[in-house]
Amino acid sequence: MKKITLTLIALFIYIFSIAEENPNQDKIDAAFMQSFATQSDQIEPIIAELRQNENENAYWIAYGQFYSAIYYMHTGKKDQARKSTDAAIELLEKIEKKNSEEHALLGYILGFSVSLDPSSAARISAKAASQYKAALKKDENNLRAYLGMGESDYYKPAEYGGGEKVEEYLLKAISLPDQSVENGPSWGKNSAYYTLASFYKREDEIDKAKMYCMKGLNEFPQDYQLNQLKQSF
Numbered sequence: 001m002k003k004i005t006l007t008l009i010a011l012f013i014y015i016f017s018i019a020e021e022n023p024n025q026d027k028i029d030a031a032f033m034q035s036f037a038t039q040s041d042q043i044e045p046i047i048a049e050l051r052q053n054e055n056e057n058a059y060w061i062a063y064g065q066f067y068s069a070i071y072y073m074h075t076g077k078k079d080q081a082r083k084s085t086d087a088a089i090e091l092l093e094k095i096e097k098k099n100s101e102e103h104a105l106l107g108y109i110l111g112f113s114v115s116l117d118p119s120s121a122a123r124i125s126a127k128a129a130s131q132y133k134a135a136l137k138k139d140e141n142n143l144r145a146y147l148g149m150g151e152s153d154y155y156k157p158a159e160y161g162g163g164e165k166v167e168e169y170l171l172k173a174i175s176l177p178d179q180s181v182e183n184g185p186s187w188g189k190n191s192a193y194y195t196l197a198s199f200y201k202r203e204d205e206i207d208k209a210k211m212y213c214m215k216g217l218n219e220f221p222q223d224y225q226l227n228q229l230k231q232s233f
Contacts, residue, residue, distance in 0.1 A: 007171030021186050024050065024060040029187075032067045039075070043068045058095055062088040063185075066109050073115070082116050085109060101138035101185055108148045125152060139180050146173035146193075147188045155194055163199070165222055170196035176213075190220040197229055206233070 021029075024046075038198040047064045050057040065088035072081035092098070092106040096207070110128040114121045128148065135145035150169035156162025173192035193216025200209035210233055216226045 005219045010139055022060070022183050024057070025063070025185060025187065028060065028067055030070060032203075036074075041068055041071060043071070053092075054164075058091055058217045059105060059185075062105060062109065065091070066105075066112065069112070080115065085113050085116060089113065092175070100135045100142045100180065101144065103131045103135035103138065104142050104144040104148060105185075107135065108144065111152055112150055125156070128152060141175040141176050143173050143178065143192070144185065144188045146170070146176065147192045151195055152194065154199055166199045167196070170180070174212075188229045190216060190223045190226065193220070194223070194225040194229060197226070201229070203230075231232070 022232040027046050028043055029047055034042040043064045047061055047068070050061045050064065054061065065084045069081045069088070072084060074076070088109050089106065092102055092109070093101055098106070104149035106132075110124050112129065114124050117124065127153065132145045132149050132152075135142050139145075146169045150166050150173060153162055153164065153169060154166045170192050174189060174191075174196065178187075178189055193212055196210045197213040197216065200206070200212065209229075213226055213229050213233075216223065217230065219225060
């Protein structure tokens with residue numbers, strides 16, 4: 001349930017990055033926020049446009065569908081959220097020779113899908129883990145793969161070994177550049193700072209929690225989650 005709650009909090013994040021965002025990422029992020037202002041999915045027209053060249057734009061179509069799913073989840077439309085999530089997963093799975101970012105995004109969306117089907121958490125989490133492993137095999141400096149692994153370990157129950165590698169994975173994530181390739185995805189580092197600081201807070205290491213929260217805010221001063229965490233100290 002914590003995964004669901006924190007995912008919904010993340011709905012109010014506006015992604016600010018020191019890297020130059022891909023134009024498709026920028027448009028989808030802006031449409032995501034606009035969806036809440038208009039109470040309607042503003043991402044779908046962007047997805048429709050991207051579908052004119054689906055093979056070339058598969059990553060960004062799936063990214064858009066993922067954010068549509070988060071929007072629908074927040075507005076109580078779970079069936080729509082599941083439909084968008086399934087469509088994103090199916091699209092990425094169809095790519096025969098995935099690059100590192102495609103593997104990482106697929107893993108991340110699979111991780112989100114656990115909130116829609118908690119009964120399959122173990123099976124889905126294993127699938128996500130295999131995608132992160134594949135992502136790192138192709139690019140050992142993929143921030144989003146380490147972010148996904150860190151978040152997965154953070155939310156895994158302690159009785160199943162959860163929490164043992166959160167610190168390792170997320171410290172690695174924040175040490176990496178936002179973008180692995182020019183004009184590629186640049187999302188995720190703000191979430192890595194937030195989850196790392198939250199982990200330290202959970203472990204009652206308050207000084208470390210404050211330090212990484214402030215480091216995150218130095219890079220992402222408008223980040224909703226980090227600002228909320230700062231207020232909790």
